[in-house]
Structure formats: structure tokens, C-alpha cells
Amino acid sequence: MKYVFVSDVHANIESLQTALARLDAEDALVSLGDVVGYGPNPNECVALLRERCRHAILGNHDLAAVENFGVEHFNPAARAAIEWTQGRLDETSRSWLDALPYELRLPDFLLVHGAPVDYFEYILDKATAASAFERTDARVVFVGHTHIAEYWSRDAEGTIGHKHMQQGGELKLEEGKRYIIDVGSVGQPRDLNPLACVVEYEPDSRVVRWIRYQYPIEEVQRKMRQAGLPAYLIDRLSVGR
Numbered sequence: 001m002k003y004v005f006v007s008d009v010h011a012n013i014e015s016l017q018t019a020l021a022r023l024d025a026e027d028a029l030v031s032l033g034d035v036v037g038y039g040p041n042p043n044e045c046v047a048l049l050r051e052r053c054r055h056a057i058l059g060n061h062d063l064a065a066v067e068n069f070g071v072e073h074f075n076p077a078a079r080a081a082i083e084w085t086q087g088r089l090d091e092t093s094r095s096w097l098d099a100l101p102y103e104l105r106l107p108d109f110l111l112v113h114g115a116p117v118d119y120f121e122y123i124l125d126k127a128t129a130a131s132a133f134e135r136t137d138a139r140v141v142f143v144g145h146t147h148i149a150e151y152w153s154r155d156a157e158g159t160i161g162h163k164h165m166q167q168g169g170e171l172k173l174e175e176g177k178r179y180i181i182d183v184g185s186v187g188q189p190r191d192l193n194p195l196a197c198v199v200e201y202e203p204d205s206r207v208v209r210w211i212r213y214q215y216p217i218e219e220v221q222r223k224m225r226q227a228g229l230p231a232y233l234i235d236r237l238s239v240g241r
Contacts, residue, residue, distance in 0.1 A: 001026050001027065002028070002200050002201060004030065005030045005032060005181075005198065005199040005200075007034065007059075008034040008059070008184075009186045010035075010188050011036050012041070012045070012186065013041035013048075013220075015186050018196070018213060019196065022198070022211075029053050030053065030055045030111065032057060032112075032113055032145075033059025033144060034187075035049055037082050038078070038188055038233050039081075039220065042088060043090050047092075058101060059113045065082055065086055065089060065097065076230075078233075081233060103116070110141045115128070115132040115145075116136035123182065124148075126152075126160040129152040130154070130160050133180070139178050141180045142199070143181070144185065146182055146190070147184065147190035148185075149166060149183065149191055149212075150163060150182045151181050152180040153178065154177065154179075156176050165197075165210040166191045166192065169210055172207055173208065179208075181199065184196075184210065188237060194239060194240035196213055198210075221238070
């Protein structure tokens with residue numbers, strides 16, 4: 001068995017369907033939050049993940065969609081998209097999102113959307129990574145939120161390491177080190193690579209893989225235009241930023 005992590009789907013059904021088509025029947029699918037927001041198919045994405053996920057946690061856009069929490073911190077495009085989403089979420093989707101936990105601790109790893117304890121904090125540099133490591137004793141933490149495929153490590157002396165996985169790649173977890181694994185984004189990558197990203201983790205071999213893949217971006221953009229979603233959100237899909 002392997003775990004397959006998706007995050008920041010953001011109502012992009014074309015990308016999510018492409019990602020799920022890669023799964024084997026025995027794979028454990030994990031969603032790290034922000035299923036909705038930005039994109040044109042919130043209910044469809046919730047339905048797929050509700051049916052297929054082994055584990056799922058809450059993202060800040062999910063919380064904003066069901067409780068209007070935190071929207072004052074959103075930029076105008078994000079706020080417009082979440083208002084559009086709020087008007088279209090069905091009750092089944094709302095109920096599923098509303099029941100998601102902020103974090104989930106499993107024997108091998110911790111799941112949070114942004115960072116341990118401060119669930120919606122962005123881990124963007126060594127200082128925020130160091131702070132995140134201090135707030136948990138988990139050896140491995142899987143996160144999303146930044147839309148950037150990368151990882152952070154901390155050795156026994158407290159030295160922080162970092163590597164971008166912009167083109168995908170593989171990491172072998174080392175004894176004596178702790179890791180924060182950012183799985184990037186299925187629905188809206190922001191690491192200057194428009195290819196979507198999922199992460200696979202094989203507990204037996206301790207190997208993590210970032211997999212970048214193509215999906216029909218133009219179809220998502222067409223539907224976003226038809227829905228009247230902000231042009232900024234539409235255009236950025238083509239450039240991955």
C-alpha cells in the first residue's frame with residue numbers, strides 16, 4: 001500500500017480526475033485541504049474526495065466557504081471566488097467540509113493544511129519551517145497551503161534543510177531527520193510550473209515522490225470564464241504562479 005496526497009484542489013475537477021486516474025485500488029488517498037475556492041466545480045470535487053479519501057483535513061478556503069471565516073484576509077479575487085462558491089455549495093458538500101478536522105495524527109505522520117498548531121500559517125522560509133518543527137514532535141508532517149512542491153528537513157542539531165521539487169522528484173527519508181513535506185497543488189500550482197502535483201509515500205521504503213502531471217487547463221479556464229470568476233485566477237493557471 002502507498003499513500004497518495006492531494007492538496008489545494010480548489011474546485012478543479014479536470015485536474016483532480018486526472019490525479020485520481022493514476023491511483024491503484026489499494027492506494028490510501030489523503031486530502032490536505034482547500035478542496036474548494038477559486039475553481040468552477042466545488043460540489044463535484046467534494047463528491048469525488050468524499051467517496052475516495054481515506055483521510056481528509058480542513059483548509060482555510062473550505063472553512064471560509066462554510067463559515068465565512070477569514071475572508072477579510074483574502075485578496076479581492078479570492079474573496080470573489082469564495083462568495084461565488086458559497087452560493088453554489090450544496091448541503092452535502094457543506095456538511096462534509098464542515099466535519100473535517102484541522103489536523104490528523106497518524107502513527108507515521110501528522111496531517112495539517114498549513115503548519116502544526118497554526119493551521120493556516122504559510123511555511124515559506126527556514127524561519128517559519130523551524131518554528132513549525134518546534135510546535136510538533138512528529139517526525140514527518142505533510143502539508144499543502146503554499147501551492148509549492150518542496151520539503152523542509154531538520155537534523156539532530158536543528159539545522160534546517162530545504163529543496164524545491166518544481167519538476168517532481170524523489171526523497172528517501174533518513175534516520176535522525178524530521179521532515180515537512182509540502183505536496184504542492186492539484187488545482188492551482190504556484191511554483192512557476194503549471195503542471196499539477198500529487199505526492200506518493202511508501203511507508204515500507206520510506207520514499208516520497210512528487211509527481212507533476214498535465215491536465216486540460218484550457219477546459220478549466222473556459223468554465224471559469226463562463227462562471228464569471230476573476231480573470232486573475234483564470235490566467236494564472238497557464239503559468240503556475
